[in-house]
Amino acid sequence: MLVAPDKFAGTLSAAEAAAAIAEGWHRHAPDDVVTCVPVADGGPGFAGVLAQALGGRFEAVVVRGPLGTPVPVELVVAEGTVYLESSQACGHGLEPTVDPMRASTAGVGEAILAAARFRPRRIVVGLGGSVTTDGGAGLLAALGATADVSLADGPEGLDGVEEVDLSAARQVLDGIELVGAVDVTAPLLGMFGAARVFGPQKGMDDEQIWRADRLLDAFVDVVCGTAPHERRIAEEPGTGAAGGLGFALALLGASLTPGTDVVLDAIGLDTHVAAADLVVTGEGAYDITSRSGKAVFGVAAAAAERARPCIVLAGRVDVGAREMRAMGVESAYAVADVVGEEAALADPSRHLADLAARVARTWSP
Numbered sequence: 001m002l003v004a005p006d007k008f009a010g011t012l013s014a015a016e017a018a019a020a021i022a023e024g025w026h027r028h029a030p031d032d033v034v035t036c037v038p039v040a041d042g043g044p045g046f047a048g049v050l051a052q053a054l055g056g057r058f059e060a061v062v063v064r065g066p067l068g069t070p071v072p073v074e075l076v077v078a079e080g081t082v083y084l085e086s087s088q089a090c091g092h093g094l095e096p097t098v099d100p101m102r103a104s105t106a107g108v109g110e111a112i113l114a115a116a117r118f119r120p121r122r123i124v125v126g127l128g129g130s131v132t133t134d135g136g137a138g139l140l141a142a143l144g145a146t147a148d149v150s151l152a153d154g155p156e157g158l159d160g161v162e163e164v165d166l167s168a169a170r171q172v173l174d175g176i177e178l179v180g181a182v183d184v185t186a187p188l189l190g191m192f193g194a195a196r197v198f199g200p201q202k203g204m205d206d207e208q209i210w211r212a213d214r215l216l217d218a219f220v221d222v223v224c225g226t227a228p229h230e231r232r233i234a235e236e237p238g239t240g241a242a243g244g245l246g247f248a249l250a251l252l253g254a255s256l257t258p259g260t261d262v263v264l265d266a267i268g269l270d271t272h273v274a275a276a277d278l279v280v281t282g283e284g285a286y287d288i289t290s291r292s293g294k295a296v297f298g299v300a301a302a303a304a305e306r307a308r309p310c311i312v313l314a315g316r317v318d319v320g321a322r323e324m325r326a327m328g329v330e331s332a333y334a335v336a337d338v339v340g341e342e343a344a345l346a347d348p349s350r351h352l353a354d355l356a357a358r359v360a361r362t363w364s365p
Contacts, residue, residue, distance in 0.1 A: 001025070001032055001033065001034050001035070001276055001277065001278045001279075001280065001364075002035050002037060002272050002273060002275075002276035002278070002279045002280065003018050003021050003022055003025075003034055003035065003036045003037070003280045003281075004018070004036075004037045004038070004039050004269065004272070004279065004280070004281050004299045005017040005018050005021065005038065005039065005280070005281050005282035005283065005296075005313070006038075006039050006040060006041065006045070006281070006282065006283040006294065006295035006296055007040065007043075007044060007045045007283065007284070008282070008283060008284040008314075008315055008348055008352070009044070009129075009283075009284040009285070010284065010345075011284065011315070011345060011348040012284075012348050012349060012352070013038070013045055013048070014038030014039060014040055014045050014048075014049055015036075015038045015048070015049075015052070016349060017038070017282060017352060018036040018037070018038045019036065019349075020348075020349045020350075020352040020353040020356065021036075021280060021282065021313060021352060021353070021356040022034045022036050022356075023353045023356075024352065024353030024354055024355065024356030024357040024360070025280075025356045025357065025359075025360045025364070027353075027357040027360075028357045028358075028360035028361055028364060029360050029364035029365075032360075032364055032365070035272060035275070035276065037267055037269065037272050038052070039260070039263055039264065039267065039269070039281070039295040039298070039299060040126075040259065040260075040263050040295055041126075041128060041181075041183040041258070041259040041260045041263070041294055041295045041298075042085075042086075042125075042126040042127045042128040042180075042181040042182050042183040042241065042242075042258075042259025042260075042262075043085075043087055043126065043127075043128025043129040043183045043259070044085065044087045044091060044128070044129045045085075046083070046085045046087075046126030046128070046181065046259060046263065047074055047075075047076050047083055047084060047085040047088070047126065048074075049263055049267070050076050050078070050083050050262075050263060050266055051074075051076045051078070051083075053263075053266045053267040053268075054076070054078040054079065054266055055078065056076040056077050056078025056079075056083070057076070057077050057078070058074045058075070058076060058077075059074070059075040059076075059077055059114075059118070060072050060073070060074055060075075061073050061075060061110070061111060061114040063089050063106075063107035063108075063110035063111050063114075064089075064104070064106050064107040064110060064142075065089065065090070065094040065095055065107055066089075066090045066091075066094060066095055066103035066104055066105075066107070066130075066131050066132055066154075067095045067097065067099060067102060067103060067104075068104075069094065069095055069096075071088065071089060071094050071107065072088070073085070073088040073089050073107070073111045073114075074088065075111065075114065075115050075118075077118055077120070080120055080121040080122065081120055081121065081122040081123070081124060082115035082118055082120045082122075082123050082124070083123075083124045083125075083126065084108075084111050084112070084115055084123070084124075084125055084126065085125075085126040086105070086108045086111075086125055086126060086127050086128070086129075086130060086242050086245055087126070087128060087129035087130060087242075088111075089105070089107030089108045089110070089111050090103065090104070090105050090107055090108055090130045090131060090132045090138075090242070090243075090245075091129045091130055091131060092129065092131055094131075095131075098131065098202075098203045099154070099203075100131065100132075100133060100154070100155075100199070100202045100203045100204045100208060100212075101154055101155055101156040101204075101208055101211070101212065102153055102154040102156055102157070103131050103132045103133070103134065103154045103202075103243075104132060104134055104137075104138035104152045104153060104154050104157075105130070105132045105134055105136050105137070105138035105139040105242070105243070105245055105248070106138035106139065106141055106142045106152040107138075107142070108125070108136075108138070108139045108142070108245060109138060109139035109140065109141065109142025109143045109169075110142045112125065112139070112142075112143065112173075113142060113143060113172065116172060116173060116176060120176060121176070121177060122176065122177040122178075122179060123173075123176055123177070123178055123179070124179040124181055124262060125178075125179070125180055125181065125245070125249060125254075126181045126183075126259050126262075127180050127181060127182045127183060127238075127241040127242040127245050127246055127249075127259065128182070128183030128184070128241060128242055128259065129183075129242070130202075130242040130243045130245065131202050131203075131243075132154065132202075132242065132243040132244075132245070133154075133155050133194055133195050133198070133199060133202060133204070133212050133216075133243035133244060134151075134154050134155050134157075134158070134243060134244060135155070135158070135188060135194070135216045135219050135220075135243070135244035135247050135248060136242075136243075136244050136245045136246070136247055136248020136249065136251075137151040137152070137155075137157070137158060137219065137248065138151060138152045138153075138154070139245060139248045139249075140164075140166060140169050140248050140251070140252075143168070143169035143172050143173070143252075144168030144169045144171070144172055145164060145165060145166050145168060145169040146164070146165045146168070147161055147163055147164040147165070148160075148161065148162055148163045149161045151164070155195075155211070155212040155215045155216065156215070158215045158216070158218065158219050159215060161218060161219055161222050162222060163222065164219075164222050164223045166223065166251060166252070169252060170252055170253070173252055173253075177255075178249060178252055178253060178254035178255075179254060179255055179256075179257060179262070180238065180241065180245070180246050180249040180250070180254045180255070180256045180257070181257060181258070181259035181262045181263075182237075182238035182241035182242075182246050182256050182257070182258060182259055183241060183242075183258075183259050183260075183294065184198075184238070184240065184241050184289075185237040185238055185258075186198070186237070186238070186239075186240035186241065187234060187235045187236065187237065187239050187240050188216060188220065188234040188235075188239040188240045188244050188246075188247045189213060189216060189217055189220065189234055189235075189240075190213070192240075193213060193216075193240045194212075194213075194216070194240035194241075194243050194244045195209050195210075195212040195213040195216065195243075196209055196213060197240070198240075198243065199212060202243070216244060220234045220247075223251060224251075233247070233250055233251070234247055236250060236256065237256070238250075238256035238257075238258075239256070241256075258298070259295075260294065260295045260297070260298035261298065263295065264295075264298050264299070264302065269298075269299065269302050270302055270305075270306070273302050273303055273305075273306045273308055274306055276308060277308065277365065278308065278309055278310075278311070278363060278365075279299060279300075279302075279303040279308050279309070279310040279311075280310075280311055280312075280313060280356075280359075280363075281295075281296045281299040281300065281310065281311075281312055281313075282296065282312055282313040282314050282352075283295070283296050283312075283314055283315075284314065284315040284316070285314065285315060285316045285318065286312050286314035286316070286317045286318065286319055286332055286334075287316075287317075287318040287319055288318070288319060288323060296312060296327075297327055297328075300312075300327050300328035300329050301328055303328060304328035309330045309363075310328055310329050310330060311329065311330055311331045311332065311333070311359065311363060312324075312329050312331075312332040312333070313332075313333050313335075313352065313355055313356060313359060314332060314333070314334055314335070315334065315335050315336060315341075315344050315345075315348065315352075316334050316335075316336045316341065316344075317332045317333070317334040317337070319332060333355055333358075333359050334355075335348070335351045335352055335355050338351070338354070338355060338358070339351050339354075
């Protein structure tokens with residue numbers, strides 16, 4: 001059996017979730033052979049999972065957090081590539097206060113600058129879990145971009161922008177392949193863009209969401225041009241990832257690819273699936289958004305390709321049977337359905353293990 005969960009956001013890392021599921025499963029089926037392979041998309045946990053899979057070394061750097069507080073970022077150096085996780089520089093919980101209109105991605109740019117000093121062939125940036133919606137303007141500023149406004153003061157800092165010069169930022173990364181490992185397929189602007197879809201979870205009210213989207217729209221006009229064909233880059237899937245970090249990386253010539261694909265290729269998931277008779281994956285909230293570049297969907301797709309049954313263990317399940325089957329999942333089980341959401345959050349490891357023991361009664365060979 002293969003256990004390949006993503007993180008349970010805010011409670012368990014992917015590795016902790018895998019260990020809890022394995023421990024609970026063995027309570028009922030001690031003779032089952034369980035292989036644990038934690039997974040991730042481009043969000044929190046991305047760097048750690050890759051370091052474990054690739055045997056890379058960690059290099060720590062200190063960068064600016066979203067509101068300027070110094071925060072540590074771990075770079076994973078492996079086989080000519082440096083991997084880093086944007087959420088470590090601009091994610092949740094890094095600052096004592098929340099100010100979504102001033103939160104900046106400058107720290108991500110500083111981390112990329114540090115990564116470039118290792119002279120890698122490639123830099124891969126995991127995108128997800130951010131509190132920022134600045135279109136990656138802060139990242140560009142940290143890499144040397146200049147403008148007639150402050151690019152490092154969040155979306156509010158873009159007010160009145162008329163000139164941006166990206167030449168210095170592009171020069172810093174000359175000769176290095178840049179990859180954005182995105183956790184969503186959202187574009188930068190509009191109804192399905194960075195501000196309107198993800199603004200509420202970053203603390204934005206309706207007026208701030210509207211304003212941020214308008215400021216980003218004006219930013220696109222300046223850095224790309226006003227003609228529809230010039231602005232097309234902002235419509236590309238993934239440019240809205242991490243509050244528009246995907247857009248900034250695309251401006252620098254990066255390819256945007258699902259973070260799940262990067263991780264699953266690195267850990268050799270297909271080989272693990274082929275050797276298993278059952279695949280168990282999971283995440284904190286299994287819902288319809290799991291289909292949009294999330295790790296659980298990638299694991300289920302890999303299981304379907306090998307005709308292996310796949311089940312999901314989650315903190316909460318908000319997917320109906322039809323949607324579940326469309327995602328390649330046979331059944332999904334929620335900790336909250338057994339003990340309630342409050343208890344599930346209070347002791348997530350124990351209750352996830354208990355759920356796994358219950359599920360093993362049905363699914364263990």
